[in-house]
Amino acid sequence: MRRLFxxxxxxxxRDFRRLWLAGIPTVIGANLTIFAVPVQLYALTQNSAYVxxxxxxxxxxxxxxxLWGGAWADAMDRRRLLIIASCGLAVASTLLWVQAAMAVNNVWLVLCLLSVQQAFYAINQPTRSAAIPRMIPPAQLPAANSLNISVTQLGAIVGPLLAGIMLRWVDLSTLYLIDAITCLVPIWATFRLAPIPPSSSDQRGNWGFRAVLDGFRYLAGHTVVLMSFVVxxxxxxxGMPRALFPQMAHESFGGPVDxxxxxxxxxxxxxxxxVAGGVFSGWLPRVQRQGLAVIIxxxxxxxxxxxxxxxxxxxxxxxxxxxWIAVAFLAIGGAADMVSSAFRNTILQEAATDDVRGRxxxxxxxxVAGGPRLADAVHGAAAAAVGTTVAAAGGGGLVLxxxxxxxxxxxxxxxYRVQRYHAEPEISEQTPDDDKV
Structure with missing residues (x-):
């Protein structure tokens, strides 16, 4: 039973533990802002188009x-870049709190501050993920990714629920303030990390547009890594039907319009x-056929x-x-997505050389950010044309x-197979153009 958990x-x-523990309050705080921004935008405009x-x-x-943040992560000390990105996130969240507390009531200011925050988030995440393989042995990467995903998904549940409860007693600006305060935790944790300089001297200072293109060239020439993105x-x-939830909640399951x-x-x-999949993820590190596991x-x-x-x-x-049957199917899908994400991230961290991991x-x-947003447009259009049942079930069929x-x-x-307890993964039955790991 212990091996199941x-x-x-x-x-x-130590370094991974500090980052992971710092991530718990951070993801909850970030989800408070994710909840607060659309609420504030709708309150200011009474128009869903702005949302x-x-x-x-x-x-x-x-x-x-x-893309650029990944190039920077390969060209400079990742610890230093994490500190810069964490400070940027804290400043952006503080400014969101200031504009809400002062009742500036400018929708474009909110949108611009959201963009600044997301820019620093986009720098922080690839840098953080690229730093993890330098902290722990390859055999521990599936477990580490599972732990990180579980925290992220837990924040996606706790954050909105906590925001909905808190807004009964506090105003919207308090949500931004809590997010700003939680941003201080990863800054403290990152300062205590050991330096993570570029592994290749050739990459130092190479953070321009050519570095981004070099990352795409590397990706195009490595089938296993490329396919982890494609699938x-x-x-x-x-297969992501979240755009259908409001209509199905009302029309299919009898919920209120709002x-x-x-x-x-x-x-x-x-x-x-x-989250449940992460709790019972003890079997992940024992899987060697990671590509097949992603497909399944x-x-x-x-x-x-x-x-x-x-x-x-x-x-x-x-x-x-x-x-409840529909909720159960969605939960099963969430557990499967956790497994897929953990292995895909592990493949990316292990199969790629360290000098391109950031990119x-x-x-x-x-x-990860663009796929679900494209899904919203695709499923919304499909539901309007053929109905929610065909859009959701048909989307699942197209996934297969x-x-x-x-x-x-x-x-x-x-x-693609990883030989556990070895420093490097191996790929069997390669063709000349396949990955050379």
Missing amino acids: ADTTPLRT GLSGIFALVPLVVFG DLIAMIF GGTTMALLAAAISGGA AIVVWGVAMIGFGVAGGLAGGTAGAML LQGVFIVV VGVLIAALAAPVFVR
Whole structure:
């Protein structure tokens, strides 16, 4: 039974433990801001179009600084860059608190400050992920990634729930203030890390546009790493149905138009499943066929989304019972996505050389942030054309078809094998153009 639960071995390493513990209050605080920004925008404008516009203001800096931040992470001491990014996040959150506390009431100021915050987030995340393989042995990476994902998903649940409760007694500016205070924790933790200088002297100072292009060239020439991004895009674009939650909560499961408990259950189910998957992730470090494990996890995700769509279509007069079945399918999908994400991040950290890890982690952030946003547009349009049941279940079916095609097109990804207890992973049955690890 002990081997079934999450492997906490990476927490024995001092630097990783400091980063991980600092991340717990930080992700909760960040989710308070994620909750507060759309609430403030709607309160200022009474127009959902401005709330939707916040997605663009967040996505653009995520893409730009995710790629450039990854290049910087390869070109300078990662500890120093983490300190700069953490300080930037703290300043952005403080400014959001100031504008709310002073009742500036300028929607464009809120959107611009959101962009600044997301820019520093986009620098922080790839740098943090690229630093972890320098802290712990390769055999501990799956467990470390599982622990990180569990904290992130826990924050996605606790943050909004805590914000909803707190707003009964405090105003919106307090949420921003708490986020700003929690940003001080990772600054303290990062100052206490050992230096993490570039592993290659050739990369020092190489943080321009050419460095970003070099990262893409490396990615194009390494099939296993490239396919880890491709299969995730397939899973997210075709299979993430969150844009359908408001309509299905009301029409399929009988919830109120403005969401209510039904909408909250749907919105929290995937993250809840991911947290449960993280708790029972003790088996992850023993898996050597990581590519195959990713394919299986995405297949489970696709089947779960089919089940979710069918449950919505069959609700009818048994909306209450079918709601819990739909929530269960979403939770199963969340657990499968946690497994997929943990292994994909591990593949990226192990199969890539250290001098390009930052840039590839930048691409990873772009994929993780961009895929679900593209899914929102795709599922919204599909629901308008064919209904929510077909959009959700059909999306899950397309995930199965897409990941099968990807597996057949790149069998080296399916065969990707890591020999645990060795310093470096191995790839069997390679072709000349495949990864050389």
